[in-house]
Amino acid sequence: MAASVFWYLREFARFEWVQKFLFAKTAPLMTPAHFRGFPEPTGKPCMHALYCMMVCPAPGAIEVIHREDGWVPRIQKGHCIRCGLCVEACPNGVLTSGRVLETVGEQMTSLVFSFRIAIDRDRCMGCGNCCTACPVNKIADAQMGSGGHSSNDDVIMRVQGGDVQVLHEEKCTGCKTCEQSCPNDAIRIARILEATQQPVPVPAELTEDGQ
Amino acid sequence: MTLLQRIKDLVRSRSIHVSYVDVGSCNGCDIEILACLAPRYDIEQYGIYVHNNPREADVLLVVGAFTLGWEEKLKMVWDKIPEPKAAIAIGNCPISGGVFDRRGSYVDPPVSKHIPIAAEVPGCPPRPTEILSAILSIRDTVFAGWEVKQR
Known part of the structure; x- marks a missing residue:
């Protein structure tokens, strides 16, 4: 009996096993900075062009609201699909997300609506x-x-x-x-x-x- | 809190069984959950096991915009999960209906109308890291001190 308990503990309650159970081998991976996240304000003033709302493919994802200090675009998480089109469409560079602004600047692309x-x-x-x-x-x-x-x-x-x-x-x-x-x-x-x-x-x- | 309770909390937070249910998604979020299982993200090293059996599960991952066919069925799946339990809404669809929430579409979002949702992961689809950190973030709040809370 005592021997079997000893062997049981020796086989299953090993230090490595307990360590693996309690601690993960690696920390959760971090999202790199160049990934397209939810659009963030760059601090430039919004001129109420509303191009972001016109281009947005997801219903209810972006709205331009009026605050005391002017217009601000507001992103609704849970609606936004992180496509980055609002960042690309804005003529004033109000929003930023990943590398979208840099790529648009390099390649001189623009969006035309009709x-x-x-x-x-x-x-x-x-x-x-x-x-x-x-x-x-x-x-x-x-x-x-x-x-x-x-x-x-x-x-x-x-x-x-x-x-x-x-x-x-x-x-x-x-x-x-x-x-x-x-x-x-x-x-x-x-x-x-x-x-x-x-x-x-x-x-x-x-x-x-x-x- | 007794020592036994602490051991229970520790063990419980290191072995979470996950079941996922697709209530009408486009499969984008399902694939991101699947990516969590792959070696790059490796969800099992945190003690999270995907079982897909609600009777064994602690966490229910809800994916999709809730099509009308799930009206009573999702509640049935939720009731089968033993306490303590938590549901996580994965992606935009269970939160807001996402791109399917349009006039004339047969969906009934949000899922929180039908079952209680403990955490929401926005994104279309959310990244595997975000799904993983959502599961890890609720494991201490939902499962810690369960017997103490019951009393």
């Missing part, structure tokens, strides 16, 4: 909800009433002859407010994102020095 407005003629009832909900329309024609009629030619879209007519597709910022306000799922906004290696002009009011 949006296509598709209206399903069979479903559109001409109620004008999309026209009145559109924030760009609101700036172009503050007088637009609930029917979505307008005599202004600067609006993105207006109701003409009982149907929505798109006039200025290029003004669309892709906020998709019209999609949410449409009672019939008749309007769809598609984003077209191109990566180019030519310098893309950024509107002066969206850059830091205003030039």
